[in-house]
Amino acid sequence: MALTASWSDPRPYRRAISRPPTPPLEPVSPPKSGPLSPALVPAPLPSPSPPPPNVLQTLNALFVLSDGRDKVLKLTQYTLKLVLYYRTRPSPFAITPGSPLHAALLTFTAQLSITRKLLRLFHFLDPLDTLLQRKDANPLPTLLALVNDVADDVYCLSKIGGLPARWNGIAERWSLRAWFTGTLLELYKQAKTRRRLRQQQKDVVDPQSKTQVDKKLFWLQLSIFKLVMDAIFCAYDLFPIRSHLVLQTWTGLMSGLASSYKLWCKARLLI
Template sequence: MGASSVPVPFILPADRVKKYLQVADGRDKALKIIQYCIKVVLWSELVTKTRHADVHQRIKSVASHFSTTRKILRLAHCVEPYLELRDLLREGEPWRSMRDMAKKGLHTRGVMQVFAVVIAGLGIVNDCVDDVICLAKIGALDKKWVDRLEMTSSRMWMASIIYDILDNLRGMGKIATDLAMRQRALATAIASKEVDADQLATDRSAVAALEQKLFVQRVSFFKLCADYAFDYVDVFHVTGRRGDGIQAIAGLIAALLSTYKLWLKAK
């Protein structure tokens, strides 16, 4: 028997891990999980400066370096919101929505389409500001830019999070409605016993796909809520141990949920 035919039981799906880590966002989230696990450990005082001085200093340094590495990985991230803005303007949906609202008055879909353009533009500015902050923190620019721009970055991120939450809820409602219609149609088809097996399999696949889509949308919602809690601390100046705890736990939850979403895409 050749070596290639010997079955080797791998518990870890290596190909999927490789595909996940090849994406810059995957590396960013992997580092973020470790960074915020350390922050939770430090905040909960499982490792303290008095009792474990050496270990405390080491893991605190690791968290700091991981934070800097993540910022470097995200340099030039402004390309992503730029492409979103380009696609939105090419499709022309915002312009149609504006013309429609001018004739018929405001409606939710139209307002969200217009805000999508605003938020994409804001995302470009926010990412550029984050790049300046990163370059200032690593010494490539004057460090005074950090203090000047950090609050601006936090406020722009807060605006984006609020929009994303509203858009997520709107999308979740639409998916839930479509799923309910599909489930009723499938139940009717099964009860009638007049649909062929191929059509029934197609309908079941469509229902399963919508269920998965709704599940991912809910994961995104909770991730956005964690982002909001994290940014709330910076925007509204929640200081001390409470602020540190909120950001440590919210950051870890957001990292885990983001990683789970990327892991699903890496299938």
């Protein structure tokens, strides 16, 4: 009986084979909002680049500038002068000197010169403001620009009857002197800057910085080319040079092309 009773009681065996109690489950809180993994962040769509400005838009922006209109008239003026020079030479398509067409083109080119000066009337206010504000460490180039602009205005007004006609000769001489001297000073300054940029071009290693230096050097060399053309053109009027007069017309055209290209690029940025 005792044996039967001991086997019939299963409680000791239940305790021996029972598993450890399972710990209570903790409630799981939802994930907090935060930055996603870089792998899960969708890449932004590339913004469409604006279309490049067309020729008409650029011309419109160019003609808004008084300098732009001046340069377009300058190109027209010296192109016609070259046409007159080469068409009056013996050829099947020559323009006979003294013919109505020849006289009309001569008058037109002369009027273009006065029109360009009219467009630049009161331009002396810019260098005058610079002098009054004392913005330049070296005021001599600005002073020469002021003399040049005032003399140009006096010459223009005397040509159209606003001032006595006898003043145009005096004003023209002072304008040429100031222009020529200012051009030489600017050439010297640009040549020093060019040497400095040349040295930077050799020393720079970063490709992006090298591209920026190359771009600055390109625009600087274009400005130097224009200044050289201006100096040659002005020398023909200031000094008694009578040989190869067509060279003066060519230098005027080359200067106009260089400055027009700079203004064209500037006008594209304004659109």
